Amino acid sequence: MKSLSEIEKRIVYLDHAATTPTHPDVVAAMLPYFTDHFGNPSGLYEISRDASEALSSARESIAQILHSRPEEIIFTGGGTESDNLALFGIARKYGAKWGKHIITSQIEHHAVLLPTEVLKKEGFEITETTVNEHAEVSVENIIAALRPETVLISIMYANNEVGTIEPIAEIGAAIQRWKKDNGRKPIDPPFLHTDACQAAGALNLNVDELKVDLLTLNGSKIYGPKGVGILYVRRGVQLVPLIVGGGQENRLRSGTENVPAIVGLARALEIATEKRETENARLAELRNYLWAEIQVRVPKVILNGHPTNRLPNNLNFTILDIEGEAALLYMDEFGISLSTGSACTSTSLDPSHVILAMGKPYEYAHGSLRMTLGASTTREDIDHVLEVLPPVVALLRSISPLNLSMDQKQENIAAHSAFVEDGVPHWMKK
Amino acid sequence: MEDTNAKPLTTSDMQTADVVNPHTKQKWAYSPIVKEHFFHPKNLLLEEPAPDQFDARGTVGSPACGDVMDIWIKVDPATERVVDLKWKTFGCGSAIAATSMFSVMVTENDGLTLTDALKIKPQDIMERLGGLPNRKIHCSVLADKAFRKAVNNYFHAVGKHDRVEVEGARVIDARMNITDKDIEEAVLEGALNLEDMQKKLKVGVGDPAAIPEIEQLIRFYKEKYFGA
Structure with missing residues (x-):
């Protein structure tokens, strides 16, 4: 093990689940729409027609990848907005007539969990299904939670923190069966929404195979621009918009379309889809090498998430006895x-x-750390991490008074009475 | 993209190494002094102490809470000056930096007397550090709490039981059994007005008579920790 003072700095970005750099081809595709074809797509003259055509072809390209119709693609201001539109849009459209119950899971992104908090104040009941030790939701749990008044089920396609892939197609099939058995038409609630922001680029996005009614994805996780996303909405499924005004995006998202970003998102999704298989294999191999070596070089580490059924670029693990932020710094x-x-x-x-x-x-x-690999990640990058991590852990362990055991259980700790004020953790005092 | 100046770390390297929250993209304003104390903590206890190396020890926090602070002190019985203070921590960057700074403040210039050392407030540590992000002040509060425990243990050990001070908690909202300590913690966690406080603790909701005192405590702790 090298000592820290012997190690040279090397820029290694391992936070691709947070955001990705924009692909140069994507930037190139976007540029003309800032300066040359800057028109408002609603206009009738040539400059606007250029923008309008770009908008249509972006929509068509994305629709093709999702195996949907172009008019089922709504452009939004990002993944969070798409999630919000799905949750609020369905709840407010169908809640009064069909019922006020929504099913989601404990591991959803805050862009889904916080809208459900707001919806509770609007009279909705929310069932947050539990997950197993690998962060997998269970199809049975979701079906068991279904009620006549359920209008929406929102389950993420892959988890942003631990990378676990959720069984969306199975959930979709089970909901379809339930609807049939309960005399519901396909365009009657309950509907299935999935947040595919982390999955895009790595997993199959065919909405028919996934059997979803709504699907969120965004640009910033797939080497596209930030501030742009889509919500796929199956034909016949209705939403109440969050943003009203000029009536763009089929009246579901008013505001002049962000044409450069939309063009960029479409291009990014095309590139990601093209490279999917080869990139998945490359990233999984690097990730597996990284984890195998960490286990050899750093004692007392535990994998978080599913051992195999996870995003190929995601590694999340806990290093016992040290605190994550200190390690991060x-x-x-x-x-x-x-x-x-x-x-x-x-x-x-x-x-x-x-x-x-x-x-x-x-x-x-x-003590958990998340490393998410991406297009720029090389074997040399991984080797740099493997060189730096062991001495950092050794250093932080040398100043830590802890010596935790590897098979710690949550319930043992919850009973701990050693908090600063001899109480419970502050996040449990809600 | 390699920075060959990174070996060994210098203070100027640290000044440029601002940390960005991966989730919120918020920049943490860690001062150069905070970074210096984080990367080169002073007065760490790295080896098992010898049997009579220290007179007393104080531990607060829990691993579940994300912070554990362990402080050892050696006191000159004649002058009551703290002649040595060592520590260990399981904690984040600011916990490490704040404890390191606290250890310097207590032991510099031949050491403070116990009476003076106990007067060090989180605000004082903060000033010496050149500031900490507001919501991280919580971490540094552990250093003085662990020290207070160590001093109490010292007083017990030398038979001066009358000088042991236990910070008693006082019930403010009898219905919810919420104490001034709970309110202090909530302020540290960012509840700086009555509305946020009630969101956090439901304090005073079933006991409106307690509200004036709750507001007073919010002001008091706000001033104590945030100086405004």
Whole structure:
């Protein structure tokens, strides 16, 4: 093991689940729409027609990849907006007539969980299904939670923190059966929404095979621009818009279309789809090498998420006895960007809700690190991480008073009475 | 893209290494002093202490909570000056930096007396560090709490039981059994007005008579920790 002072800094970006750099081809595709074809797509003259045509062909290209119709693609201002539109849009359209119940899971992104909090105030009941130790939702649990008044089921395609892939197609098939058995037409609720932001580029996005009614994806996770997303809405499924005004996007999202970003998103999705198989294989191999070597070089590490059924670029693990933010700061000093589920890095100071939902103790969340590989990641990058991580861990362990055991259980810790104020953790005092 | 100046770390390297929250993209304003104390913490206890190396020890926090602070002190019985203070922590960057700074403040210039050392407030540590992000102040509060425990243990050990001070908690909202300590913690976690406080603790909701005192406590702790 090299000592830290012997190691040279090298920029290694391992936070592709947070966001990705924009692909140069995507930037090139976008540029003319800032300056030359800058027109408002609603106009009738030539400059506007150029923009309008670009909008149509972007929509068609995305529709082709999703195996949908172009008019089923709604452009939005990003993944969060798409999720919000799906949740609020369905709830407010169908809630009064069909019922006020929504099913989601404990590990959803906050862009889904926080809208459900708002909907509770509008009289909705929310069932958050639990997940197993690998962060997998169960089809049976979801079907068991279905009620006549359920209008929406929202389950993410792949988890952003631990990378676990959820059985969306099976859930979709089970919901279709339930609807048939209960005399519901395909365009009657309940509907299935999936947030595919993390999955895009890595997994199959065919909406018919996935049997989803609504699907979110965005540009910033697939080497496209930030601030642009789509919501796929199956024909016949209705929404109440969040943003009203000029009536763009089939009246579901008013506001002049962000043409350069939309062109960029379409181009990014084309590139990602083209490279999917080869890139998946390359990333999985690098990721597997990274994890295998970490287990050899760093004692007391535990994988978070599913051992195999996970995104090919995602590694999330816990290093016992050290705190994630301190590790993050040290890794950053050597040029490595990664993220942690530690309470210290969230604005709310709450530890990762995903790690806790898997039944892991709080300590595991505080000491968790997420490394998400991407297009630029090389074997040399991984070797740099493998060089820096062991001495950083050794250093932080040398100043840590802890010595946790590898088979810690959440319930043992929850009974702990050693908090600063001899109480319960602050995030449980809600 | 390699930075060959990174070996070994210098203070100027650290000044440029601002950390960005991966989820919120918010930049943390860690001062150069914070970084210096984080990357080169002072007064760490790295080896098992010898049997009479220290007079007392104080531990607070829990691994589940994300912070554990362990402080050892050696006191000159004649002058009551703290002649040595060592620590260990399981904690984030600011916990490490704040404890390191606290250890320097207590031991510099031949050491503070116990009476003076106990007067160090989180605000004082913050000033010496050149500031910490507001919501991270919580971490540094552990250093003085662990020290307070160590000093109490010292007073017990030398038979001066009358000098042991236990910060008692006082019930503010009898219905919810919420104490001033709960309110202090909530302020540290960012509840700086009554509305946020009630969101967090439901304090005073079933006991409106307690509200004036709750508001007073919010102001008090806000001033204590955030100086405004």
